[in-house]
Amino acid sequence: MSCKKWKKKLSSYLDNEVSSRERSKIEKHLKSCRACFNQFKQLERVHRLVQSIQPEKPRPGFYERLSERLCQKKTTLREKLVAWRYGWQLSFPGVGKIAIAVSAVLLVSVSFYIWRSATSYEVNIKVFEEEYFRSQQMNSFVGELALPVFFEIE
């Protein structure tokens, strides 16, 4: 086994997370390999230092606050859509959905109708004169009548 692989196992060795067989193998290699031994010593020093640090106790009520904040976590857009879809399905099953869709269409139509009625258009009165003339032409048995000259051509 190469040194690289032994070095990887050093941390587990310090934490007593290796089998007894492996432990003896590692100890045997450390005796024979100077580089790995040095690495082990460094690691051991860090390990000892970390263990000497006294863990600070959380302030009272920390876990309760944390759990509360996790519940209030912001939902993503995708989560919102999924929630809306499930909510729609749960709230308006079957006929309810159709009724809402029909109401929406009706609302849009009525709004359009009101808008159309309220909007005023301008029509040139000559359009009616031309229509009158067209009726005369339709009635006339003398074929093509010329358009009166006072007609707007635009």
Added chain:
Amino acid sequence: MNPGKGFQKVLQCLFVLIILSGGMTSALLAIEPKEILTRSLEAQFGLDFEGIKKTEFRLPGRSYTTTTRIIRQEPDFTYTTTLAPARLKRLVILDDGKFRIKHIRGSNKFGFFPSLNSPEAKEIKRKSLNLIFINYKISKLLDGYILARPVYVISLIPKHSGNPRRKVWIDKKMYLPLKEEDYNWRGELISSSFYTEIHFDKRFSKEKFYRDFPQRPRKKVFSQERFLSLKDLRRKIRFPVSSAHYLPPSYEFQEAVLFSKERAVKLTYTNGLGVICLFQMPSNIKLRGHLEGAHPLVWEKGGRTFLLMADISRKELIKIKQSVK
């Protein structure tokens, strides 16, 4: 008895007989004015010709003249260009039996209207002619000549006074009206039109006339619909349609038309020659501009604007207005 005198008497009798038989033959062969008008209507749908027509419109205190070149190809094609006055020179009207397209040459402006050459239009013209036979006194005046062609001169006088009348000069051979004079209800001449040139049996390739016209499907831009009954119209539109309950004697309902992007309705009544048009539209449609040729009655009632146009007396117009329900 003197044999010479007897021979003279025989000759006299023979002469009288010849005159009488000639008169009777010509009377038998002479065409009735009604028949002339009927033939004239049929001829207009069965002739190929090119002509130049001058029309004079007489308005109070003013008169205008237009000159148009008319090309007709049987059975249903007409191409009209205005030659004068200058401001109408670009105006072209093409009627192919399906649509009547008004176009200003050199622009993208096109107006689409129902054809006046369609079988439906012909039927309406035929109905109007039948109404003329009922409501007008038709008489044949002394024959004359127009463009060195012999013509029948037919006069149409209304049986009920207060209606327009017409005088028409019809070609004896081709039965095409070569001249018309229209008189208003007062008997004043309001328009006169006559051909200054006419060439029969001229055929053209129709394709060249379509050069200026749009190739896109015309149904999409065709904004006007023509109906023959009020029932059809009422099914089609969103606002209630009123009709005139009083009409001057001899007038009857002819057709209902929806126009101006289906926002306005036109009801037409006729006595064959005279036309009464009752227009109506929702009041949110405002009218602008002014008229030179006609003096309509305009009023508002029940959220709708009404316009009444006709060549009849003001008194009759008001009577019709009051009967609109």
